[in-house]
Amino acid sequence: MGYEPVVLHRAVQLLEERRKRRAAEREKAREEIYAQLPRVAEIDRELKGTVYQIIAAALKDSRDPVPAIGSVQERNLGLQAERARLLADHGWPADILDGRPACPKCNDTGWIGSQMCDCLRQLCTQEQIKELSKLLDLGEQSFDSFSLDFYSPLPWKGESLPPRENMEFIYEVCLNYAQKFGKFYFRNLFLTGAPGLGKTFLSACIARTVSERGFSVVYDTAVNIFARFEEQKFARDRLEAGEAKDETRRYLGCDLLILDDLGSELTTPFVQSALYTLVNSRLTADRQTVISSNLSMDQVRQRYTPQIASRLEGEYRVLPFYGEDIRLLRKGQL
Template identity: 65%
Template sequence: MAYDPNVLHRATQRLEEERRARQDRVERLRLQAYARQPRLERLDRELQGTMSQLVAAALRQGEDPAQAVREIRERNLDLQKERAVLLGAMGLPEDALDGKPACPLCNDSGWQGAKMCRCLQNLCTQEQIKELSKLLPLGEQSFDTFRLDYYSQTPYPGRGCSPRENMELVYEVCLSYAQKFGRFSFKNLFLSGAPGLGKTFLSACIARTVSESGHSVVYDTAGSVFGQFEARKFQRDSQDGQEARDETRRYLGCDLLILDDLGSELTTQFTQSALYELINTRLVAGRHTVISSNLTLEEAGRRYSPQISSRLEGEYHVLHFFGDDIRLLKKRQL
């Protein structure tokens, strides 16, 4: 998984800050304990001394170190028992001053060899959701809060089923896509329908679930995405151009890209080229994409180049959204 460098930086910074905060708390507690029971400080110094004696005895040449090691270990255990009694008398566990790591898997480094540890991965997920929340309404958007009762049970003209029946299927596909991300039968989704029918809501649900499973997710609107591609090409020597290069790398390299509102942009030869690069690069790399649009797949085929149309038709599973505008229904209920 390829987390955005800014997300990884913030998560790593939080991990380090939390580690330092724990160390500071243990050190304050140590000083308080020593002040209440000075014998503790002497015991800790003696315990450190026995460790040095153990090493020296084990390395000693010309004599059998077994007896010396045994005596030192016995002395060490006696000191530990006395220390535990003193700490217990103050209502503290025997390891209260040991400064144990919060994550025993990586000792709070965030990495197990070259593999990211779960503790850092969880922080990356939190930071990524914060980032997504700047553009997507993730506050209460989840599959559990999705309401099918907004969709009519009356058969919809020309569709052969009601909006409710259709959305039950759409919901199940989106839920399975998110929960089985990378293992589901469809790699890419094309959410097609008029505004106000739940495309952005379900996109947010997918983004949250996939992000919480430890994958990198990027959401942006088509207009913003193409704007970054344009800045990368025409402002490459400026600060904006450098930032645009970073953004386009995110679009191309994340585990899941959610491209919202395709078709709302001004379609030019450049946007066609940028869209082809985006779709084709991600397909070749085996990365997953969810596109939402007010266009049908047929309308997208007429609007974009044959190369784009072919990839949309061949590699994307279409989910149709139809019915009454949910936003208007909610407004009427106020």
């Protein structure tokens, strides 16, 4: 799973800032302890000296260095015990000056070999949620806060299920999709229906949950996404083209792309091509996508090419939203 460069950069910066802060705090504590307990300063100097003694003992000619090394090590352990006792007697943690890493698995580097450590992944998740919050209100939007109260339990014209029963099913699909991301039966979702029925809300819930599970998530509107593809192709200089290319890489390479409001864009031949490239590339790479749209599948067939419509119908689980506009219902309660 690959995080966006801006997310990874900020997370690495945070890790480095925390490392520097701990080093500064340790140095401050060292100054206080040495002033309060001069014997600890003496012990630390002696401990540094034992390293050279061990090296010297190992290099001595015509002598077995093992007894000398053992004697130095025994002296070293005695000094460490005295140091720990002095610190503890005066209310200091015994290991406060040892410089132990906050994360022993990676020694605060953020990496275990070529694999990202959990400590860095947690920071990436934190920064990713901040990035998503610029476009989505992730403060209150979660599966726990989703309510079915605004969906009618009464039959709905032209539909086999009442809105509430339909939304119960959609909610369960979205919840399981997010909580079992990568292992759920449905790989891609297409949320379709009129405005104000909860498509963006549930998209935000999915984004939050998948992010918290350590996957890279990119959310953007159809208008913005296709504008970036267009900038990449028609940019006037290399800088603009490079920036646009970085953006399109985000859309193609993230673990989960949430494409909001498909159909709001001006559907030109270029947009048709870009949408096909986006959908097909992510399917080929087995990367998952959630698309929300006010268009019905019939309207999708009319608006986009048969190749696009075929992939959306065949590779996406279509979830139809219907009922009364929740925004208007909430407004009426104020």
